[in-house]
Amino acid sequence: MTDSLLEIIGASKPELYEIRSKAPGPSGSLPLTHDMLLHAPSGDLFGLSQNVGMGWSPQKLGGKQYLILSTQGGIRKEDGSPVALGYHTGHWEVGLLMQAAALEISGMGGVPFAGFVSDPCDGRSQGTDGMFDSLPYRNDAAIVFRRLIRSLPTRKGVIGVATCDKGLPAMMVALAAMGDLPCIIVPGGVTLPPEQGEDAGKVQTIGARYASGEMTLEEAADLGCRACATPGGGCQFLGTAATAQVVAEAMGITVPHSALAPSGQPVWEEAARQSARAVAAMEAKGIRMKDVLTDGAIRNAMVVHAAFGGSTNLLLHIPAIAHAAGLRVPDVQDWTQVNRLVPRLVSVLPNGPEYHPTVRVFLAGGVPEVMLHLRGLGLLDESVLTVTGETLGTVLDWWEKSERRHKLRELLVRLDGVDPDDVIMSPERAKQRGLTSTVTFPTGNIAPEGAVVKSTSIDPSVLDAEGIYRHRGKAKVFTTEREAIAAIKTGGVQAGDIMVLIGRGPSGTGMEETYQLTSALKHLPFGKHVSLITDARFSGVSTGACFGHVGPEALAGGPIGKLRTGDVIDIVVDTRNLEGTIHYIGSEDAPVSPEEGAAILAEREPHPEMRPDAKLPDDTRLWAALQSVSGGTWKGSVYDVERITAAIEAGKKALGW
16 A cells, blocks of 8 residues: 555544444334325325434424525534634524524424525635636526425425525525415624724725735734624625625515624524524415515615615626516616615715614614615505515514614614614715715716616715716726736726726626725725726625626627727716716827717727636536526526527527527
8 A cells, every 4th residue: 555545544443344234213103194105295205204214203294394495604513613614704604593493493393404505705706716606606506496495395485594695695586486485584694893903895905905005914914814703694894795685674585673683693593583483474374475575575675775775786686586586677777766766874884974884784773774764755665565474564663663673772872882873864864964875877888788886885075066976087998807906006007097897797707796996996095086897796895986787798799898098988977866977088189979989989899808718617608698698687697598498499490400
């Protein structure tokens, strides 16, 4: 035996040869009946054998079966210490929620089952090839979740436990499609900020700030070590993870006041037990997912998204949830209308004006507190049913007078010295503080199909007296994110520049998230004087004059892919009326009108260095093609089976296959 083989095989141990070739099996007998043996599928009968084989008592097999799905990752000891790490804190502790729900189900005489589809971390994959799988994961995971649900045909209801950027939207898309089942979401909550240090959003800029001389190596190492102050939950800012939790509750598919709960704490764990009781009550009353997830629920979610100032990634996920549920899919006009009607009321990271962590939003009252203000403005459909079995109006009546509301708001004052009404503001106070509505959808000869900017997060100091952002400057065009961040770190980008990142949409990278660019610009002194335009997307924690989702994407022939370094671009965004334009207007020496600019771009060849990333996986190329046929990013990057099959059949005929 070679030394290397010996090292792998290891020394001989006597216990390795203590092997049994048979076992007595579980004691007792299955609760079978004459009718079951004559008429039940063999799978149902064998399932009972499997259940007792895994240790469930034969006497307890008669209860109703409920499936608990989650995005759990990593392996934890009972004391919480790691055996194997997960991808992120967001799925590290959700097994505790599953356990709490399972014990509640079994305590009611039910039979809980559990399954897992772990999820990636967008923070971990920023600036890496791992980002090419981020958005496509959502569709893939939703498919697997649905297959797992259908693969347990005896389940009476489903509890979905998830936390973060792609795992929670995937779970919501999956459960939305289960219209005839009682289903409920349990949000995975948030991690706490450090007592001294930086939040998990700002700390992702230590590389850029170190390169610019903004901090020392020792400071970067210290801050990076403490940013995730507790082991579980999503990041402490209102990014995509937190926004998805908020949206789930706003849709009525969670129990009240469960979004943004501090992970690992009793109030967080109790939501799992409440959810188990709720799904059992739904089953008993005949309430199904399609009774809760309605067009009114989708509209409420859009309204609450605007009031919170949520992540622009939900412009991809809410349409996908609506599509999965067979509901009307909201379009750009719907989003624009909602954002013009709805004031932003929440002061939270990263939007401000005060950068409160998400746990403070929870203590200030979370989603139901915001909804109380929105109800006063007449912006909610209070008649929609929730997973509690009660209407939204009834839930809000309870919340307004509840002990929970008053105790937690008092706790925020006592713990952090913060007035809850400075975190979740009345419309009058929000207006006085200068909060503007959340998103704007500019169009122009660079973005004929549109783009999106979280206009509420543009630095107020670069707006004029009417709240209008104006930037006319020269383009600096990049075809990879790596080139773009290198330019920021080495002085290749200066105040007044307009960065243009092209070929990074679905066809180029799977529509990568470019947070390392937006975060660097936010936390560098000159960053507020730089605009960024791209056919990629942004992290939910991104802020500033960053224009994403530009359509058509560059690799689909979009004019953004024809820009060159030195081209002059004119950007105007009215942050109050939510209107904006992005135009190519020639060069410094030869200015042209937007109409003339459109004609010039139409005649230009695409940028010579633009191409799909050489490392783009085949899995992502397939996703990009299927979602494109299904309507693309403005339809939620979904898989529309009817459109896909029609396109394939038409293609087969055209090719003579």
